[in-house]
Ligand SMILES: NC(=O)C1=CN([C@@H]2O[C@H](COP(=O)(O)OP(=O)(O)OC[C@H]3O[C@@H](n4cnc5c(N)ncnc54)[C@H](O)[C@@H]3O)[C@@H](O)[C@H]2O)C=CC1
């Protein structure tokens with residue numbers, strides 16, 4: 001698959017990185033003589049951050065090329081993304097040319113922050129709005145606006161590169177999200193101009209409170225909880241009048257008619273009524289504990305997008321020893337010594353155990369049925385350093401897989417297949433109701449038994465059964 005990036009500044013560079021790191025070839029057209037350097041720097045940042053969201057490897061990177069002619073860049077492209085400056089005359093000219101040059105089947109997306117598709121296409125172009133958020137390689141939201149068929153075609157492509165296409169029902173200046181951002185921006189400027197707050201104080205007001213909250217539940221679900229047990233209607237009754245008080249410089253607000261209240265409360269019920277306020281509070285609190293990786297665990301917001309994308313990534317083939325981990329090492333796993341911190345070797349081993357459990361059928365459904373494995377002992381050996389950005393591949397040998405016992409030996413390989421660590425771990429099968437050890441279900445026992453038998457023919461790994469401080 002090939003993407004053509006027309007305009008490779010802040011946003012075009014982010015698009016280039018998003019496509020490239022998801023295995024697409026990327027061709028760039030930008031008359032700026034510095035474009036190649038600037039895009040290279042954006043891609044370098046993307047390489048150290050995007051793979052860190054995943055616990056499995058992204059596809060091998062595509063090829064990146066730069067072109068002095070737009071026609072060359074768009075040749076055979078499946079997706080063409082315009083990210084030139086926000087000037088309508090310029091967009092008319094470039095989108096018009098692109099509509100002539102592009103393959104008929106190619107999507108032509110514009111990154112415009114505010115122009116409507118009817119404005120972009122008024123001189124005959126066939127573009128849709130595909131509005132991203134900075135940094136494009138990390139944030140999943142893309143607002144799709146325009147011809148319904150073209151947007152429908154575009155959406156699965158965006159999902160396949162880990163993005164979240166949001167269909168905008170009717171075109172409007174600045175789409176959905178930028179209308180909020182512009183309102184917040186306008187208020188912030190007033191606060192600074194009137195000497196009420198400094199820019200730093202405004203940033204603290206956002207990042208110490210509602211900014212974190214919004215990342216996991218947005219506006220309506222957050223306010224539903226703020227209404228207490230009585231929910232959205234109570235919230236609107238309590239805070240509706242404030243919209244008429246001078247709480248905001250933006251006095252142009254909708255009338256709270258019964259119809260509007262019912263509409264919003266009804267939509268809120270449909271969106272979140274399947275959970276009690278207490279459950280929503282717990283979910284909110286859990287989500288606040290961490291950011292995108294934690295969001296990934298609960299499946300909320302951007303975390304759900306990463307989860308779904310990861311589930312669609314090709315799984316490595318299982319050789320003699322199954323691959324139970326394949327990922328890049330994130331910066332957050334490193335420490336003051338400039339290498340991967342000891343705790344994360346255990347985390348990597350624990351994730352490999354989870355993956356192995358899935359392989360034998362002791363997966364989420366099995367656990368939900370009341371059965372699982374508990375770890376009772378682990379031994380980690382640190383053999384060579386690992387650094388941020390290194391690829392980490394884990395293979396697992398079954399030392400014992402009989403009865404209640406599951407004895408695993410994880411090999412952690414770093415760059416050039418160097419053995420960086422081993423994690424040996426002993427687990428017992430348990431009944432989650434009684435919390436006592438128990439035999440696994442027959443299907444799990446059979447799959448585990450097959451691994452046990454196959455691996456019994458292998459040599460006992462060097463270092464298996466070692467105690468701490470034992471001489472080699
Ligand atoms: N910066 C942001 O936060 C966001 C910007 N956008 C939108 O993305 C678009 C681009 O914005 P930025 O990347 O911020 O601007 P930018 O100024 O960083 O990049 C624009 C790039 O377009 C290139 N360019 C100028 N004329 C060109 C032409 N005729 N053909 C090809 N390339 C040309 C420039 O050399 C430059 O590299 C705008 O429509 C903007 O509204 C969308 C989301 C966020």
Ligand SMILES: C[N+](C)(C)CC(=O)CC(=O)[O-]
Nearest residue numbers: 112113132133134178181
């Ligand atoms: C400031 N802006 C209008 C260009 C912002 C956007 O369009 C989206 C973003 O990334 O904030």
